[in-house]
Amino acid sequence: SQQGEEDPQALSIQEGENATMNCSYKTSINNLQWYRQNSGRGLVHLILIRSNEREKHSGRLRVTLDTSKKSSSLLITASRAADTASYFCATDSTGGTSYGKLTFGQGTILTVHP
Amino acid sequence: DAGVTQSPTHLIKTRGQQVTLRCSPISGHKSVSWYQQVLGQGPQFIFQYYEKEERGRGNFPDRFSARQFPNYSSELNVNALLLGDSALYLCASSLSYGGFYGYTFGSGTRLTVV
Numbered sequence: 001s002q003q004g005e006e007d008p009q010a011l012s013i014q015e016g017e018n019a020t021m022n023c024s025y026k027t028s029i030n031n032l033q034w035y036r037q038n039s040g041r042g043l044v045h046l047i048l049i050r051s052n053e054r055e056k057h058s059g060r061l062r063v064t065l066d067t068s069k070k071s072s073s074l075l076i077t078a079s080r081a082a083d084t085a086s087y088f089c090a091t092d093s094t095g096g097t098s099y100g101k102l103t104f105g106q107g108t109i110l111t112v113h114p
Numbered sequence: 115d116a117g118v119t120q121s122p123t124h125l126i127k128t129r130g131q132q133v134t135l136r137c138s139p140i141s142g143h144k145s146v147s148w149y150q151q152v153l154g155q156g157p158q159f160i161f162q163y164y165e166k167e168e169r170g171r172g173n174f175p176d177r178f179s180a181r182q183f184p185n186y187s188s189e190l191n192v193n194a195l196l197l198g199d200s201a202l203y204l205c206a207s208s209l210s211y212g213g214f215y216g217y218t219f220g221s222g223t224r225l226t227v228v
Contacts, residue, residue: 033216040202042118042221043157088156101147101170102206102217104156 006089006105014113019076021108023089024069030092032065033102034074037086046074046087081114116140118207118220126226127195135190135223139207145169146188147217148180149204157204163188164211192225200227 007022025032031050035043049056049065049072056063062075076083086109090102119138127133139146145164149157162170163182177193186207192199202224206217 030214035219040151040153040224042204043206043219045216045218048216090156101159101162101172102149102157103159104149106156 006087006108008108009106010109010111012111012113013079015079015081017079017112019079019083019110019112021074021087021089021110023072023074023105025072025089025091025103025105026070027091027093029067032063032072033090033092034061034063034072035088035090037088037107038084043088076110079110079112081112083110084112085110118205118218120203120205120220120223122223123221124224124226126228129195129197129227131195132191132193133195133225135192135203135205135225136187137190137205137207137220138187139205140218143207143209143218144186145208145211146182146186147206147208148188148190149206150174151202151204151222153201160190169211195227197227200225 005024013019029051031048033048034046037043047058047061047063049063060077065072086107088104088107090104121136147162148160150160151157159172160174161180166182180190182188202222204222205220208217209215
């Protein structure tokens with residue numbers, strides 16, 4: 001079953017605008033990761049934020065994590081047409097048999113128009 | 115350095131047949147995980163192997179099995195294929211048992227069952 005819910009399901013913006021995607025999850029986590037997927041191919045790891053971190057930056061990406069609300073957001077600044085892809089959040093959960101596996105959300109389809 | 119390699123890239127099988135998918139992790143990575151991604155959904159965890167032992171199993175029937183070899187490469191086997199097994203199968207490798215360092219995904223094997 002999917003742990004996370006992502007919002008929005010689809011996002012359409014113009015080049016140069018910022019894109020924000022949100023992810024909510026249900027259980028305690030070790031870390032939360034964001035991935036990009038182009039045209040149904042492999043997943044590309046974007047950024048990992050640990051449960052004791054609140055914000056992380058990587059290039060044009062900014063990720064926040066609020067463990068009290070069990071939510072995260074991914075901000076892509078100054079978007080480019082090449083950012084067009086599906087974006088997934090995935091949680092790495094604590095404890096028991098779920099340790100060491102990723103639980104993915106349904107994804108957000110981002111379209112950036114030139 | 116080669117990334118995670120999966121073979122074959124595409125495969126068409128008939129209902130009831132058996133299929134074997136292969137994955138070679140990044141050199142030095144001892145953990146391999148398998149995911150199934152049905153069209154329009156996020157990936158679902160199938161198995162994780164670490165140091166040649168099964169460390170986690172998702173909610174999949176016994177028709178799904180896997181193994182990891184001494185060189186840390188892995189095979190996923192699916193018996194008695196059903197139409198619903200049509201999906202993108204993704205392999206991910208990581209340095210550690212848990213996802214502390216994140217995961218690197220291969221480009222996937224697209225399986226079509228007819």
